[in-house]
Amino acid sequence: MRVGEERLLGPVVGLGTWNTFGADAASATDVVGAALDSGVRVFDSSPMYRGAEASLGRALHGRREGAIVATKIWTRSVEEGREQYARQVEWFGRVEVEQIHNLVAWREQLKWLERERAEGRIDRLGVTHYAAGAFDEVATALRTRRFDVVQLPYNPHERTVERELLPLAAELGVAVIVMRPLGEGALVRHPPSEDDLAPLRAFGIETWAQALLKWVLSDERVDVAIPATSRPERAAENARAGRPPWFGPDERALVVDLAA
Numbered sequence: 475m476r477v478g479e480e481r482l483l484g485p486v487v488g489l490g491t492w493n494t495f496g497a498d499a500a501s502a503t504d505v506v507g508a509a510l511d512s513g514v515r516v517f518d519s520s521p522m523y524r525g526a527e528a529s530l531g532r533a534l535h536g537r538r539e540g541a542i543v544a545t546k547i548w549t550r551s552v553e554e555g556r557e558q559y560a561r562q563v564e565w566f567g568r569v570e571v572e573q574i575h576n577l578v579a580w581r582e583q584l585k586w587l588e589r590e591r592a593e594g595r596i597d598r599l600g601v602t603h604y605a606a607g608a609f610d611e612v613a614t615a616l617r618t619r620r621f622d623v624v625q626l627p628y629n630p631h632e633r634t635v636e637r638e639l640l641p642l643a644a645e646l647g648v649a650v651i652v653m654r655p656l657g658e659g660a661l662v663r664h665p666p667s668e669d670d671l672a673p674l675r676a677f678g679i680e681t682w683a684q685a686l687l688k689w690v691l692s693d694e695r696v697d698v699a700i701p702a703t704s705r706p707e708r709a710a711e712n713a714r715a716g717r718p719p720w721f722g723p724d725e726r727a728l729v730v731d732l733a734a
């Protein structure tokens with residue numbers, strides 16, 4: 475059974491906010507509005523993304539119900555971590571998924587975050603890392619069984635997580651959020667031709683970005699892909715990739731070939 479069906483409404487397309495929102499609340503409101511109108515529910519952010527959390531908070535104003543805010547704690551200091559959380563509560567009301575960003579001081583931050591989860595103020599705790607060199611430590615963290623969610627990079631050019639972390643997450647019942655599903659934009663810069671994409675049309679694929687997102691979500695161990703965009707029409711386009719039918723092995727292999 476896919477973990478996300480009971481935990482994070484997966485398999486679904488969410489929305490990332492790194493490098494696209496900054497402190498520009500007006501543009502964030504347009505992108506978040508288009509995403510919500512298209513059925514997007516999961517919004518990922520972090521104190522690292524400059525003004526993105528504040529912009530997301532304003533963008534969700536009046537439309538908060540049903541949205542899942544997945545943000546992060548990113549600091550070595552427990553005191554500063556608590557301050558980050560307090561600001562998030564001001565912006566979002568509450569945090570559904572609180573992730574420890576890049577494993578920073580994860581043992582120390584986890585202690586107080588577990589109390590917040592036990593008292594019902596946070597729904598799920600997660601841990602994230604973007605670098606393969608840190609994946610052994612991500613595995614160590616997951617094996618404590620104290621995390622509900624893990625956020626990792628996964629796309630046809632970055633498949634290291636297939637070796638250990640995706641199987642481990644499935645075994646432990648940990649939900650998987652995928653960062654960088656479009657390779658930070660590098661994978662969509664030179665899209666294949668219309669003819670190349672023709673075999674994927676029956677799967678609802680209109681664009682190369684959608685093919686890449688469906689490639690990620692068709693892995694049954696994945697719950698949420700969180701592409702970032704600064705353009706409302708792309709938020710809607712990306713969201714449409716989060717619907718069945720899912721790719722089988724042949725379609726996934728084709729996407730890998732086209733991305734090569």
Ligand SMILES: NC(=O)c1ccc[n+]([C@@H]2O[C@H](COP(=O)([O-])OP(=O)(O)OC[C@H]3O[C@@H](n4cnc5c(N)ncnc54)[C@H](OP(=O)(O)O)[C@@H]3O)[C@@H](O)[C@H]2O)c1
Nearest residue numbers: 490491492604653654655656657658659683701702703704
């Ligand atoms: N990268 C990391 O190391 C990292 C680390 C931790 C967490 N995360 C989380 O994961 C999220 C996603 O990762 P990411 O932002 O690094 O990269 P990504 O989502 O793989 O790629 C984002 C880029 O793709 C472009 N794009 C989006 N939709 C498109 C479409 N339909 N057609 C063409 N181009 C499209 C965007 O440009 P436009 O704005 O022009 O659309 C943007 O430049 C982050 O925002 C953040 O929330 C990332």
